[in-house]
Amino acid sequence: MKPQVLLVECEDRPGLVHGITGVLFHKGVNVVGNQEFVDSTRRRFFMRTEFEGAVEETEVLPLLRKVLPDDAEVRFARTIPKRVVVLASREHNCLADILVRHAFGELNAELLAVVSNHDLLAPLVAKFGHPFHHLPASGTDRSAHEEALLKCIEAYQPDYLVLARYMRILSPEFVRRYPARLINIHHSFLPAFVGARPYHQALERGVKVIGATAHFVTDELDAGPIIVQQVIPVDHTHDAADLAQAGRDVEQMVLARALKLVFEDRVFLCGNRTVIFD
């Protein structure tokens, strides 16, 4: 039997762990894994507990609320897979990797549909038997496009949206509809290059590593809480196309890792950063 997972986040105060574990102990469950973290600057407490034993969320949560501050967010992780819609544009790598991992049960997710502003990746998605929605963005203004997008997405009632190299900037209004539920992957460099054609900028500067960052999307573009980051080495023999390929490889790897963590309820948000119980 897979263990159940309890998630708690609240203002920090003395006795929280004692109180929470007391409830679990008295219900007779067996804690098999327990991780806590206190952000001392923000005075926030985070806890993720894996336990075995036949208890219902409905009987445990009221008991837990008694030992927790009023602001506490406390819940059992949903044992059913996360409902996910993926947005893509023309690059296939991240999307294909998600399709394969989903097909073989590696992600704790149900892939509901792929939505794209281009139709290029329709055949790839068709191979794996998922709905593909082509919602062109050109020839329409952003708000009209996002309205169509929202209508299409909301029909699926997803828990999470994944931007798998979706190349359009979403409006703050759109983003706010999916707080902590919108995951993006973007290229990153040391030093970082902003603006157009980042790989050409990186080439001109002669970077020696290419990285990728998976993060939650917030109002401020590309500045949301970071989930996973990694880099791979490159050198002067690599042209812009090689750097772009290196970028795609590391993006695919980093996004896969981030999705695994998020979909297994291992990621908390704490201000503009993440607490990850891996």
Added chain:
Amino acid sequence: MKPQVLLVECEDRPGLVHGITGVLFHKGVNVVGNQEFVDSTRRRFFMRTEFEGAVEETEVLPLLRKVLPDDAEVRFARTIPKRVVVLASREHNCLADILVRHAFGELNAELLAVVSNHDLLAPLVAKFGHPFHHLPASGTDRSAHEEALLKCIEAYQPDYLVLARYMRILSPEFVRRYPARLINIHHSFLPAFVGARPYHQALERGVKVIGATAHFVTDELDAGPIIVQQVIPVDHTHDAADLAQAGRDVEQMVLARALKLVFEDRVFLCGNRTVIFD
């Protein structure tokens, strides 16, 4: 004020976290960090808790023993730096790195002395003002050499011995005197090469990474619990001397990391592996 650290290891059973945190809560201390791990195969429980508050070990330990199994090892981490003797031979890298980090207070350790079977590194140690003992191994048998070594070392009553590229194999009898207190660094490769001249073997096979492993020493040579491992990339243009230099660089980095973890009481032993609360 630096927080105090409580360390607990015992057989796993329900209610441990609840019991331990109860004692701390009732003593009025403030837990600022808490990490547990259960090795479900061995049914062993490990916990490292950082807390703030004016309590004495002598008043808390008896209370904790009441909520713990009889086999429990429970103690406050020593707030005073670990007493350390370093053994070296002719390679300077790891030793020099330790000397520098010690000199600038980066290690939670008091470096008592350096012992070597060669006198080559005496001037380096002298720069930093530590005792250096030259105990030649040639022209004497191993047991006589180890006896001299022990006598020299024991005068310092060290908590830990660090083998910083000490190139002699210690006898099982010697090793057993320092259970979980003897830390070694050794080269590692993918795939691993055993026997003499590992860098020449690695060159012949054309390895693409050079690694290092810091581990506790046990009876079985180079097979003790691993503390830290890392690799750096190499390629076909590197000759044996380049591979050896790469090896030294990664060894220095890995040993420094391992010593930091061990000397801050972040490493537990669990069978033949480590549990690390970083």
Added chain:
Amino acid sequence: MKPQVLLVECEDRPGLVHGITGVLFHKGVNVVGNQEFVDSTRRRFFMRTEFEGAVEETEVLPLLRKVLPDDAEVRFARTIPKRVVVLASREHNCLADILVRHAFGELNAELLAVVSNHDLLAPLVAKFGHPFHHLPASGTDRSAHEEALLKCIEAYQPDYLVLARYMRILSPEFVRRYPARLINIHHSFLPAFVGARPYHQALERGVKVIGATAHFVTDELDAGPIIVQQVIPVDHTHDAADLAQAGRDVEQMVLARALKLVFEDRVFLCGNRTVIFD
């Protein structure tokens, strides 16, 4: 226009680069990239030159032979994609990654067929429209199985065989038929674990990195020339299943990199190691 690629390997002697570049210069081609390496132990010379200009292999090779030792292997890299047959068993990761990269033209290869001793991955291969041959190994002896395998493979006249987690050991006779044409991916650890259930051994020892090695297959099992190696970090919270997943992720990444290098004629063999002109 894509540049042409000249490959030269021969005994080292003075004047080789001068002689080779003289032929190219007098034919009026424009060298855009040039890499040489001399293995001084074996006195072997390796060169890979990219050049632009309308010359035929048939007119250049005779001129090059005049300036090269008799043993020289000299050829233009085939501009047509490499013909490839993939062997797999039950693990999908490496195979799926190859299928996707092939589908989007990322590998300089034509994927002719997938052959497997299990039928589990037939649906995956079918999605991408390639022939899938199920040649069960159980209930037949190795020589009979390999005979069937050879017959099936040889019908495709492949340049390369890729073992994408093919879980059977091939006989020396089989291996010898594909000298420097058989590419394998296997898990690697620091330290390496041989024998059965390597992930359980790695767990018991508490490794901190999981690696993978792509290599050419030679008579000696898992000891052929290494093409690519990489590692990813793990820790004590990872159980055997997590380690295996980490292993699959790094294997997929490493094999993709190795195939790209080999299929673009960037890899030479030199004794039991590779010379890679990346």
Added chain:
Amino acid sequence: MKPQVLLVECEDRPGLVHGITGVLFHKGVNVVGNQEFVDSTRRRFFMRTEFEGAVEETEVLPLLRKVLPDDAEVRFARTIPKRVVVLASREHNCLADILVRHAFGELNAELLAVVSNHDLLAPLVAKFGHPFHHLPASGTDRSAHEEALLKCIEAYQPDYLVLARYMRILSPEFVRRYPARLINIHHSFLPAFVGARPYHQALERGVKVIGATAHFVTDELDAGPIIVQQVIPVDHTHDAADLAQAGRDVEQMVLARALKLVFEDRVFLCGNRTVIFD
């Protein structure tokens, strides 16, 4: 006998390798290593050749000039160690690593002196017996301080200046005196943070890697050609002090690698990037 090293940089044109190697061949020297690179955008040609044989620079250079464009920079690498002055402030890590590597002959350099705007590191430098110049910057304006700096430095006639965590911004006038001779190390992040207290910014954003970049200093602050970059992983349990320590560790490693490459004449400048023949 250590091989000699020939360095050539010039405008690209057909026949360069043929011409250069022809001169070497006719002088009877034995080329043991040869690396070229053409930056096709800038049409610049770079070559580094290691050869054995008793020839004098004075007899070979005139012959080489005949086969090279007028703009060619061609020279034998100096076999004597590079003359180096190090600038530091209050952080010891990079400086201590340089002192140790220099003391054991790992850098192809002669360390002439350490100059600092603080006196904190004087005892460290004294251990290794080098001159230490304390030139306080406070209470004086930048131009006066830089004048004193220049006067102190120029007395040593250094080939290279190394900024080993020197925490003052040098004026463009100062920088221009040391074109391609001023090497700096600075922290880097994914994403990059500019401005004050970068580790606090990195903490707030929750970065998962900490990097470092060694680069040549040019007019534009921290934007000169990159020599070496590397990262190490961090997580949410690391506070600002931990991130800073991780930063120091990776900076030390990256600067050591960059100095080795530069001092062995393995680094060319090409526009705002480096060509590195490792």
